[in-house]
Amino acid sequence: MGSRVSCMVASRDDISALAIVCLGYPLKGMNGAIRDETLVQLTIPIMFVQGSKDGLCPLDKLKAVQKRIKPNNDLHVTEGGDHSFKIAKKHLQASETTQMDAEESAVLSIASFVSNSLLQS
Template identity: 70%
Template sequence: MPTRRASKRRRTVQKEEAEDRKVQQVEEEKEAEVNGSSKEKSPVVVFAHGAGAPSTSDWMIRWKDMLTKELNAAEVLAFDYPYMSGGKRRAPPKAEKLVDFHSNVVKEVAAKYPGHPLILAGKSMGSRVSCMVAVNGIGASAIICLGYPLKGANGATRDELLLQIDVPVMFVQGSKDGLCPLKKLEAVRKKMKCVNELYVIDGGDHSFKIGKKHLQLIESTQEEAEKLAVHAIATFVSNHVKEG
């Protein structure tokens, strides 16, 4: 049979363990409260695809995951325009014809997350339509343009839309993107009335793909180059988007 001293020692240990559990529980509750509060103030992102690939493409999924993590987003919603529905690839209509559908998606997300900063993001054509939606007064806090197609099919610089925007805009462009010559974008940015920044992915094409030789030259990887770009986006959002 256990001695009286052993029983007392066991009760002491049990009491200490109970107190430790209580302290741990309090700390976990505080941490959950902090994380929850942070999540409540975090942005929600509506992410539009480009003309040739749906929201389920590897590129879109990878960037959606990176944006979600780096922005600590409440949600990054990637969606398909109607011409991409059903997994069929059809020729995209003019960007203007996608604005109403895009706006309705944004309104649904905004209603789901009242008070959260609303960010419109898009790849190529999706970024252009995002700008159109923002100009229509959707109440966006910022726009993230990934591979903005500044040059039209006829070679003309499409700058009229960008000059109308009055919310912060972040451009991420590949240095070898034929659809957005950086010198032309720089000239347009100087004329824009809103806060805007540019992050250039060295050696990247329209989808930011960097050739193997160039990666060796800059002693980097595709993953590292894209992570740096997403970090720049997060810094931009932190500096220019107010918490909800």
């Protein structure tokens, strides 16, 4: 399920989610508007995994929204990653990392967030 839809579903009264992990949240709409209404209404922890080059979610805009989210929230950034976390070859060569390294780092961050969320619930 997409990140935005997952947040909408998790915010319903008849759903009992413990936390949300958003893989590439589309914060910016087609018209450029920031779509943060659902995020600021959430009452459960949320983690964002975003590429630093994701045009659908400028990190400066997301960080501003994060300050307005009441529950615990976290952000893992895949440097050089786009909306699908794909990192351009040029960036990979410059950073001396691999796509798999970046993906493993994201998975470890997600596991830590989920573990901490379960301990706090």
